[in-house]
Amino acid sequence: MKDALEMLRFAFVQRALVAGVFVAIGCGLLGVFLVLRRQSMLGDGLAHFAFGAVGLALLLDLAPLALALPLSMLAALAIFLLPERAGAQADAAIGMVSAVGVALGVLLASLGGGFNVDLFGFLFGDILAVGAGEAALSAGVAAAVILTVTLAYPELFAVTFDETAARVAGIRPERWRRLMAALSAVVVVLGIRVVGTMLVSSLLIFPAAAALQCRRSFRGVLALAPAIGALSVVGGIALALILDAPAGAATVLLNALLFVAALLARRLRRR
């Protein structure tokens, strides 16, 4: 532990903490809406798609995030438009977009040959390698998510609780669904640096699921989920430094432990 605290002096650890905590806050907030709307796998689908987008960026020698961000936002839009316009089932739309992303990633990795190692870094994340720019971007995105959720809280709550009644109150649910999808795409792409494409959906799902175990009010869950996410990222980085283990995997397992603890606490409260 002492060693881990001493490592806080290093800039790469500070950057990792800033990026990780802000991504976790964004994911925690958005995850509540996705889990309650039964769209938890949206994060998984977008992450897989982003894998392909990163592959494309590496092949074209572009900054991975610069290409993955807009392409993933388009993929998120496609996931929502396929059911609305083409009558596809929502989970099928996620599956289709996800498969296209992975196939693209594998194909481009094969064509690119020389960047396989880089691409696999995105598969499992490397938070200790984030740059100052990525850390600042994470903070900016988290601020945008917090601002959006604060301003649009009534609409987002109404649409999540009862979409038909929200429509009768003059709210247009499709607008808010798309906004949430676009924001989810952004946090997922940034989350790839924290835990990798294989595990990023856990940053959306676990904190929300754990907060829901402690549920009483909607506001309470929205406050708790980002806190749980941030705690697991800080703990994951600390574990990684102490045990010399991968930070992404440690973060996800810590998230899972916090979920189990919340579940047990709820059971005990009920007795």
Add this chain to the structure above:
Amino acid sequence: MTPIEVERLEAAYDIEPALSGVSWRVEAGEFWAVVGPNGSGKSTLLKTVLGLLRPRSGDVLLFGRYPARFREWRRVGYMPQFAAGATAHFPATVREVVALGRLATKRFPRLRGRKDAVAVEETLKQFDIADLADRPIGDLSGGQRQRALLARAFVNRPDLLLLDEPNAALDPASRDEFYALLRRLHREAGATIVLVTHDSAEAGRHANRMLYLDRTVVFSGTFQDFCRSPEMAARFGAQSQHVICHQHDCPERRP
């Protein structure tokens, strides 16, 4: 202004019309029950009135405006058949749910103010759920949950209350309580109420007007007229009609 006017309405989800040739008028202060068998178009009629489904032909006016152009949603309270969030796992307190009804009075950003808080607290008291205000809606009984959802629909004191099978999942005692509350709102608050239900007998006991649908209007009028109607006698059989009307003390069927 007339709350609802429907003229020669045809509505469909696919090729086959769910409703055709429907004309109907709801005047202020009336309490209508819209009844009919499953798939008769009851909920479809409500959806077209609310602008959730565009008519294939004919006209629907809500307070004199086409639903697509209607903006005064605070005048309309709506309680759908199912609210996705009214489940055991949704993290929302009764107070938060009732406050959702206030959104119809605002535009983005729909931030809550003191007036909203007062309206919510008054409604919680009016619906006898003030003591449940901080409990998650998923922890309530079926009857309490429906009461909270009705409070959400009524929090703006709407001129028109539209209820889509609100009592389908309730036991008889909760159903009686729910209807008593509706009658009170109609009598004391003067709300115009449209209640969609598949239970003709129950509807006749509480509403003063009935619309019987079977993809078109089969009957429209007072409950007394319903009891006299030969079309209804032919549809239900005289015995069943007698049971419905006798049960509910219709003067026409008294011995």
